[in-house]
Amino acid sequence: MTQSARPTPIRPRKRPRQARAEETVESIIEAAAQILETDGIEGFNTNAIARRAGVSIGSLYQYFPGKDALTVALIQRETQRFHDDAAAALAQRSGKASLEYLIGAAVRQQLQRPMLARLLDVQESNPALRGEIEKAGLNALIVAVVKRVAPRLEHPEVAAADLLAIVQGLTDSAGERGEQDLENLEHRVRAAAFGYLARV
Amino acid sequence: MTQSARPTPIRPRKRPRQARAEETVESIIEAAAQILETDGIEGFNTNAIARRAGVSIGSLYQYFPGKDALTVALIQRETQRFHDDAAAALAQRSGKASLEYLIGAAVRQQLQRPMLARLLDVQESNPALRGEIEKAGLNALIVAVVKRVAPRLEHPEVAAADLLAIVQGLTDSAGERGEQDLENLEHRVRAAAFGYLARV
Amino acid sequence: MTQSARPTPIRPRKRPRQARAEETVESIIEAAAQILETDGIEGFNTNAIARRAGVSIGSLYQYFPGKDALTVALIQRETQRFHDDAAAALAQRSGKASLEYLIGAAVRQQLQRPMLARLLDVQESNPALRGEIEKAGLNALIVAVVKRVAPRLEHPEVAAADLLAIVQGLTDSAGERGEQDLENLEHRVRAAAFGYLARV
Amino acid sequence: MTQSARPTPIRPRKRPRQARAEETVESIIEAAAQILETDGIEGFNTNAIARRAGVSIGSLYQYFPGKDALTVALIQRETQRFHDDAAAALAQRSGKASLEYLIGAAVRQQLQRPMLARLLDVQESNPALRGEIEKAGLNALIVAVVKRVAPRLEHPEVAAADLLAIVQGLTDSAGERGEQDLENLEHRVRAAAFGYLARV
DNA sequence: CATGAATGAGCGTTCATTCAT
DNA sequence: AATGAATGAACGCTCATTCAT
Numbered sequence: 140m141t142q143s144a145r146p147t148p149i150r151p152r153k154r155p156r157q158a159r160a161e162e163t164v165e166s167i168i169e170a171a172a173q174i175l176e177t178d179g180i181e182g183f184n185t186n187a188i189a190r191r192a193g194v195s196i197g198s199l200y201q202y203f204p205g206k207d208a209l210t211v212a213l214i215q216r217e218t219q220r221f222h223d224d225a226a227a228a229l230a231q232r233s234g235k236a237s238l239e240y241l242i243g244a245a246v247r248q249q250l251q252r253p254m255l256a257r258l259l260d261v262q263e264s265n266p267a268l269r270g271e272i273e274k275a276g277l278n279a280l281i282v283a284v285v286k287r288v289a290p291r292l293e294h295p296e297v298a299a300a301d302l303l304a305i306v307q308g309l310t311d312s313a314g315e316r317g318e319q320d321l322e323n324l325e326h327r328v329r330a331a332a333f334g335y336l337a338r339v
Numbered sequence: 340m341t342q343s344a345r346p347t348p349i350r351p352r353k354r355p356r357q358a359r360a361e362e363t364v365e366s367i368i369e370a371a372a373q374i375l376e377t378d379g380i381e382g383f384n385t386n387a388i389a390r391r392a393g394v395s396i397g398s399l400y401q402y403f404p405g406k407d408a409l410t411v412a413l414i415q416r417e418t419q420r421f422h423d424d425a426a427a428a429l430a431q432r433s434g435k436a437s438l439e440y441l442i443g444a445a446v447r448q449q450l451q452r453p454m455l456a457r458l459l460d461v462q463e464s465n466p467a468l469r470g471e472i473e474k475a476g477l478n479a480l481i482v483a484v485v486k487r488v489a490p491r492l493e494h495p496e497v498a499a500a501d502l503l504a505i506v507q508g509l510t511d512s513a514g515e516r517g518e519q520d521l522e523n524l525e526h527r528v529r530a531a532a533f534g535y536l537a538r539v
Numbered sequence: 540m541t542q543s544a545r546p547t548p549i550r551p552r553k554r555p556r557q558a559r560a561e562e563t564v565e566s567i568i569e570a571a572a573q574i575l576e577t578d579g580i581e582g583f584n585t586n587a588i589a590r591r592a593g594v595s596i597g598s599l600y601q602y603f604p605g606k607d608a609l610t611v612a613l614i615q616r617e618t619q620r621f622h623d624d625a626a627a628a629l630a631q632r633s634g635k636a637s638l639e640y641l642i643g644a645a646v647r648q649q650l651q652r653p654m655l656a657r658l659l660d661v662q663e664s665n666p667a668l669r670g671e672i673e674k675a676g677l678n679a680l681i682v683a684v685v686k687r688v689a690p691r692l693e694h695p696e697v698a699a700a701d702l703l704a705i706v707q708g709l710t711d712s713a714g715e716r717g718e719q720d721l722e723n724l725e726h727r728v729r730a731a732a733f734g735y736l737a738r739v
Numbered sequence: 740m741t742q743s744a745r746p747t748p749i750r751p752r753k754r755p756r757q758a759r760a761e762e763t764v765e766s767i768i769e770a771a772a773q774i775l776e777t778d779g780i781e782g783f784n785t786n787a788i789a790r791r792a793g794v795s796i797g798s799l800y801q802y803f804p805g806k807d808a809l810t811v812a813l814i815q816r817e818t819q820r821f822h823d824d825a826a827a828a829l830a831q832r833s834g835k836a837s838l839e840y841l842i843g844a845a846v847r848q849q850l851q852r853p854m855l856a857r858l859l860d861v862q863e864s865n866p867a868l869r870g871e872i873e874k875a876g877l878n879a880l881i882v883a884v885v886k887r888v889a890p891r892l893e894h895p896e897v898a899a900a901d902l903l904a905i906v907q908g909l910t911d912s913a914g915e916r917g918e919q920d921l922e923n924l925e926h927r928v929r930a931a932a933f934g935y936l937a938r939v
Numbered sequence: 940c941a942t943g944a945a946t947g948a949g950c951g952t953t954c955a956t957t958c959a960t
Numbered sequence: 961a962a963t964g965a966a967t968g969a970a971c972g973c974t975c976a977t978t979c980a981t
Contacts, residue, residue, distance in 0.1 A: 334534015
């Protein structure tokens with residue numbers, strides 16, 4: 140009768156047990172990504188997402204306890220890619236190569252779906268989502284990379300956060316301006332990242 | 340973000356001709372800033388802003404043709420401060436001093452009202468507001484500063500945009516984490532900015 | 540973005556300051572009463588109530604912070620009548636006359652709008668509304684009446700609650716069966732009430 | 740309460756012919772009772788009931804054509820207990836003992852599962868369920884008890900209905916206030932019942 | 940000009956019910 | 961028969977915007 144007073148949980152409501160369900164979940168997340176890319180935050184509403192996914196609104200809520208949970212899932216999916224890249228980065232021979240690898244991954248990902256990446260960065264600052272986004276794993280990896288490039292740094296965690304901010308700031312801004320030249324952008328991001336590490 | 344289908348004009352409906360009107364406009368913008376700081380985007384709605392400004396919702400719409408126009412006005416006001424600082428930066432003796440001055444200004448502004456600065460950056464990415472925000476003036480000034488520090492740079496406009504992105508990225512991220520140490524943050528931002536310029 | 544997590548307050552959002560507003564509030568409450576009578580709880584939804592009141596859904600929420608608040612207001616309005624009658628009851632010469640007066644009032648009110656009275660009794664048991672309904676005043680009056688009829692009773696508050704339960708139980712049941720004979724019903728209610736007091 | 744436009748039949752879809760089916764039906768009804776007790780009407784939805792019963796939602800609809808049918812079945816089950824008690828009541832020696840026995844049963848049942856009893860009374864007033872609940876048998880028994888206690892009463896059916904209303908009104912009200920003292924409550928209910936019969 | 944009551948499109952979400960597997 | 965994924969009508973509620981006073 141009255142709408143629930145307790146805040147909606149963010150974690151997925153149920154693990155899909157059938158193949159069909161898994162497909163549905165995937166299609167919803169992908170629809171969310173597409174909506175964000177084509178219509179921006181304005182069009183980012185659950186009904187539209189369900190429609191785009193070719194799924195009923197009820198199904199959306201079968202797998203996501205609320206809109207925020209879906210947003211988180213989308214962010215997680217995109218973060219995961221970066222996370223995998225970061226893991227690969229650590230496998231590089233030198234520290235320098237590690238960071239370069241990481242930057243390359245970030246830039247590539249950004250230029251692939253610029254709108255999506257930018258809007259997700261924006262969503263990430265939504266306080267309702269705070270703490271729900273698994274950043275610990277990614278952060279640890281970046282810290283590890285930082286420690287390899289600049290082993291003598293006093294506060295590698297701060298440097299890691301700063302590097303992430305620099306890379307995101309630069310790529311988002313480039314994406315906003317519609318930049319396409321991957322090489323050039325990558326060069327500039329490297330300049331900022333290595334420049335920072337050299338002087339901090 | 341905007342609810343109506345037909346796009347609302349963004350430019351102020353009327354230039355205030357009387358002192359009282361000017362005050363009203365100012366109070367509304369300040370109310371918008373305060374709401375953004377205290378309640379975040381969640382609380383950023385026209386009715387709340389009017390109430391906080393001690394003005395009727397009707398009056399708000401007398402001076403702003405829509406919510407977006409008000410948002411733009413607020414962004415402009417904050418940008419103006421930075422613009423003034425940038426102008427002062429150019430008056431510095433050396434190019435290095437100019438950029439340092441600019442960075443100091445940016446960091447200070449960010450740490451003074453961290454919420455506001457961050458949320459405005461987010462608003463700025465709203466495509467509905469795009470193009471309505473007067474950035475040309477500020478950009479020109481930054482380009483001028485860049486030309487002084489790095490006269491031989493091939494694309495000073497790109498560098499200017501990058502520097503803005505780096506500074507905003509770093510300060511927003513710092514604000515998000517609740518950093519308070521101005522000196523330390525300024526040091527790191529300088530590292531990134533000068534490092535970038537040295538290597539690009 | 541997400542629907543509010545904190546439970547909706549029950550008290551009216553604003554005191555109407557203009558005559559028009561007062562009318563609107565009245566019309567909404569009356570519409571709620573009518574809907575409850577004609578369509579039962581099934582039809583008791585905010586959109587239908589607003590429509591019946593000839594008012595937009597927005598106006599309803601301008602004066603009532605939520606559906607529950609409206610329900611409470613409706614219950615209060617109906618309780619008020621009874622409250623007034625109870626006050627008049629105390630003015631009767633004898634204690635017996637007081638209780639008889641009260642019973643007469645209850646029976647009359649019940650038979651006037653049987654559906655409404657019954658459904659409101661049901662609503663009253665809604666835990667979400669508990670404590671929001673001003674019962675203290677009415678209770679005190681009934682206790683006073685009880686003390687006059689049966690001054691030597693050990694627990695007049697319990698007796699008052701019991702009497703209320705008996706009267707409501709009987710009248711609701713009568714209303715449910717479509718009874719119309721006021722005299723007869725009143726006689727039976729008196730039998731139960733006075734019989735209870737004589738033996739408890 | 741029912742969502743579909745066309746009215747759903749209320750009678751059970753099929754008589755269970757196998758022992759296992761009978762168990763399933765029983766487990767669903769018991770689950771419904773438990774949900775009503777622990778979560779109140781708020782939590783009383785078919786999916787939750789099926790889950791609590793350890794049965795799929797599909798199975799629930801295999802045995803009950805709709806939610807209302809399940810509610811009716813639950814009410815019937817609870818009524819049945821009372822019905823059995825009423826039958827036992829008639830076996831008492833005197834009429835007075837019969838009624839006292841009945842009241843004792845009612846009070847005990849109410850205080851055993853106060854939530855359940857009260858909420859079922861509320862459900863009973865749902866017009867969609869009206870007429871579907873088998874009350875004739877119970878009524879006849881109460882009438883028989885009444886005839887034994889007060890053989891000269893002109894309208895024993897009315898008295899029976901009134902007594903039921905009085906007892907339910909008092910016990911529900913007591914349950915609502917969390918009363919636990921069985922003896923005391925029983926004493927007051929007797930006072931009301933016998934007082935009523937003596938004066939009506 | 941100012942006020943604030945009124946509007947209503949649209950959003951997030953629930954839950955009874957169906958039906959392919 | 962049993963399962964549970966899927967459906968979608970319907971509800972509670974918000975907030976940008978209008979307009980009579």
